[in-house]
Amino acid sequence: MHGVWTPDQIRAAEQQLFAETPEPVVMRRAAYAVAVHTARVLTDITGGVSGRRVALLVGAGNNGGDALWAGAFLRRRGVGVTAVLLAPEKAHAAGLAALRRAGGRAVSAEGPSPDTSGIGADAADAVERADVVVDGIVGLSARGALRPTAAELVRRVVVPGIAVALPSGVDPMTGAVDGPAVSADLTVTFGGRKPCHVLGEGAVRSGELEVVDIGLDDHLPDPELHVLQPAEIGAAWPVPGPTDDKYTQGVIGVAAGSATYPGAAVLASGAAVQATAGMVRYAGPAADVVRSHWPEVVATGSVRDAGKVQAWAVGPGIGLGASGRDVLQHVLESGRPVCADADSITLFANDPTLWDARDPDTPLVLTPHAGEFARLAGHELGADRVEAAREVAARFDAVVLLKGNTTIVAAPDGRVLVNDAQHSWPATAGSGDVLTGLIGALLASGVEPWLACGYAAHVHSLAADLAAHAGSVDPAAVGAPIGASALLEAVPMAIREVRRAALG
Numbered sequence: 001m002h003g004v005w006t007p008d009q010i011r012a013a014e015q016q017l018f019a020e021t022p023e024p025v026v027m028r029r030a031a032y033a034v035a036v037h038t039a040r041v042l043t044d045i046t047g048g049v050s051g052r053r054v055a056l057l058v059g060a061g062n063n064g065g066d067a068l069w070a071g072a073f074l075r076r077r078g079v080g081v082t083a084v085l086l087a088p089e090k091a092h093a094a095g096l097a098a099l100r101r102a103g104g105r106a107v108s109a110e111g112p113s114p115d116t117s118g119i120g121a122d123a124a125d126a127v128e129r130a131d132v133v134v135d136g137i138v139g140l141s142a143r144g145a146l147r148p149t150a151a152e153l154v155r156r157v158v159v160p161g162i163a164v165a166l167p168s169g170v171d172p173m174t175g176a177v178d179g180p181a182v183s184a185d186l187t188v189t190f191g192g193r194k195p196c197h198v199l200g201e202g203a204v205r206s207g208e209l210e211v212v213d214i215g216l217d218d219h220l221p222d223p224e225l226h227v228l229q230p231a232e233i234g235a236a237w238p239v240p241g242p243t244d245d246k247y248t249q250g251v252i253g254v255a256a257g258s259a260t261y262p263g264a265a266v267l268a269s270g271a272a273v274q275a276t277a278g279m280v281r282y283a284g285p286a287a288d289v290v291r292s293h294w295p296e297v298v299a300t301g302s303v304r305d306a307g308k309v310q311a312w313a314v315g316p317g318i319g320l321g322a323s324g325r326d327v328l329q330h331v332l333e334s335g336r337p338v339c340a341d342a343d344s345i346t347l348f349a350n351d352p353t354l355w356d357a358r359d360p361d362t363p364l365v366l367t368p369h370a371g372e373f374a375r376l377a378g379h380e381l382g383a384d385r386v387e388a389a390r391e392v393a394a395r396f397d398a399v400v401l402l403k404g405n406t407t408i409v410a411a412p413d414g415r416v417l418v419n420d421a422q423h424s425w426p427a428t429a430g431s432g433d434v435l436t437g438l439i440g441a442l443l444a445s446g447v448e449p450w451l452a453c454g455y456a457a458h459v460h461s462l463a464a465d466l467a468a469h470a471g472s473v474d475p476a477a478v479g480a481p482i483g484a485s486a487l488l489e490a491v492p493m494a495i496r497e498v499r500r501a502a503l504g
């Protein structure tokens with residue numbers, strides 16, 4: 001599991017570190033790493049380092065200081081370095097002096113004769129002629145949208161960009177972007193991942209991420225967020241062992257679909273069939289359709305005669321009427337872990353007395369998309385999706401999986417997992433039904449609910465990616481849109497992939 005720390009946590013750890021290692025030494029350590037990675041990118045794209053050109057975009061704080069020191073190190077390797085200073089009077093003095101000593105140049109972003117968009121000729125020239133641009137505009141202390149001159153410089157960058165700490169223009173806490181922002185090919189960050197590297201637009205804008213050790217590790221508290229790694233998902237994914245039979249692996253009950261929406265039942269049941277080996281029971285009006293698609297499912301017409309299960313997946317397509325309500329109430333009273341999705345969530349929002357049906361000691365997972373989340377929370381989902389999910393998880397004492405390009409999984413005790421899909425192929429009708437089946441199957445196997453959601457979200461987005469690329473894992477392959485059935489079909493491939501990662 002990778003940890004993710006807030007800017008405040010990182011800053012506090014830095015202060016502790018500075019008590020044993022002077023701040024300038026730490027900065028040079030960070031900057032040296034930026035220089036090493038910039039040299040690597042220069043070599044990748046131009047075949048060498050010496051004689052290449054780098055433009056540094058330098059803001060008013062220590063982020064600019066990092067960039068200036070990195071420029072000084074690059075000069076020593078024969079790189080032509082020009083620093084474009086956004087606030088010349090506030091530029092990091094020691095970094096600027098080091099760059100100049102090494103033979104680097106510094107120009108003002110706005111002078112001497114700015115064009116109509118406020119950029120000076122020397123600055124425009126430096127950005128235009130660079131092989132690589134290093135973004136040291138703003139780092140951990142970024143506030144709000146980029147100011148106009150910084151925004152204009154960022155708009156002009158067309159060559160590969162290396163972001164120092166984080167891509168400027170991205171909110172460090174939420175990853176949200178408001179106006180122009182750097183789209184980095186590579187982000188070199190220090191001490192640990194920050195929320196903007198794994199959330200929303202920020203995850204995309206960060207490009208490849210290099211986390212550099214600057215000595216913070218011993219000073220970092222528990223991380224704010226967690227990101228699961230494929231290998232740990234693969235190692236934990238339940239597969240049958242020598243002494244297992246169909247019952248020992250957990251039986252999942254699927255209560256989904258209706259005469260109008262039989263597809264939801266087929267997709268959720270199919271996902272449960274493919275996720276784990278045990279047994280899937282289906283209960284609802286789509287029993288015949290489910291049986292015809294998945295003959296291995298034991299299907300009945302009603303939750304009341306479904307038989308014994310270890311967990312329930314409930315909601316997709318059950319409707320908002322009395323029968324849907326009755327189904328939800330029944331599974332909540334079963335004393336088994338429940339993954340409640342889709343109509344279940346709206347039913348809870350419409351009738352809060354349903355919460356009373358729940359056994360307080362039995363885990364509940366809620367999997368809303370943004371619209372369902374607003375109904376459940378009683379307010380719109382804002383830019384801070386992590387805090388929103390955390391608040392609702394605590395309020396309802398449930399694990400909340402908030403769907404989207406970045407999936408957030410919040411536990412009632414405040415732990416948060418993040419799954420960044422890195423693509424949008426799952427954005428297709430019915431793919432949520434597949435996710436529900438995956439989570440339910442993992443719950444039935446006894447996987448802890450917070451992790452079950454994290455494992456399922458990862459395998460779900462990976463399955464979509466594999467399906468879109470017809471099974472190819474070649475990053476250069478071109479994808480094509482898929483439907484939920486194709487995603488479902490790719491689930492075993494995705495499980496194989498994470499299990500392969502676990503083997504090393």
Ligand SMILES: NC(=O)C1=CN([C@@H]2O[C@H](COP(=O)(O)OP(=O)(O)OC[C@H]3O[C@@H](n4cnc5c(N)ncnc54)[C@H](OP(=O)(O)O)[C@@H]3O)[C@@H](O)[C@H]2O)[C@@H](O)CC1
Pocket residue numbers: 014023024026027030031059060061062063064066087137138139140141142143144145146147150164165166190214
């Ligand atoms: N401490 C250390 O030794 C180490 C620190 N490290 C590095 O320091 C970085 C943190 O440095 P920091 O705290 O100085 O702030 P930073 O992120 O550079 O930005 C602050 C300036 O930006 C400006 N600004 C703000 N918002 C803006 C906007 N929207 N658009 C435009 N400008 C905006 C604002 O300007 P002002 O309002 O003052 O005019 C403010 O002064 C960290 O990310 C890492 O890179 C590493 O070297 C490891 C060791």
Ligand SMILES: Nc1ncnc2c1ncn2[C@@H]1O[C@H](COP(=O)(O)OP(=O)(O)O)[C@@H](O)[C@H]1O
Pocket residue numbers: 342369402403404405406407421423424425426427428429430431432433434435460
């Ligand atoms: N832009 C996106 N990028 C990646 N994943 C997405 C995106 N939009 C939605 N998803 C994922 O697709 C699934 C959609 O679920 P849901 O909205 O419930 O669809 P449905 O009700 O049609 O099954 C969720 O797993 C969600 O996280």
Ligand SMILES: [K+]
Pocket residue numbers: 063135136137138139163164165166167168
């Ligand atoms: K930056």
